[in-house]
Amino acid sequence: MDKNAAYPEREQGHEKADELRRFTKLRQRKYLNNIVEQDHRRIKRLVRPGLGFKSFRTARRTIAGYEIMAMVRKGQVAAIPANDMPAQATFIATLFGVAA
Structure with a gap:
């Protein structure tokens, strides 16, 4: 998960979120989106001249x-x-x- 403000580090008042938080850890890494974007850059370049489907x-x-x-x-x-x-x-x- 990146460091976007849409992903708050804590959700207040959710019992299931508290239970889930005990077993998981929220990891925020900004570079993870870059890996995906680099991988799909070639595909975006191929699809764009086709003017859609x-x-x-x-x-x-x-x-x-x-x-x-x-x-x-x-x-x-x-x-x-x-x-x-x-x-x-x-x-x-x-x-x-x-x-x-």
Whole structure:
């Protein structure tokens, strides 16, 4: 959680919040949002020229494809090396059910 004022450090008068507070600790780190924003910067740059999507279904499928390609490119898929293009193409084809 970042240090935004919308996340107060204490909530007054909530019994369940007091019980929850005994077992958890609120950690406020401003840099955590930056990690997420840096990861999605490429996707934002790809979506913006498309001028939006006509339906939620189209948006979901397109962004899922962008996310998968970014994961493969960054080497986050353990079974596929980042520089093995034929293996990446086969993996994407099996994920989306298309012929490679």
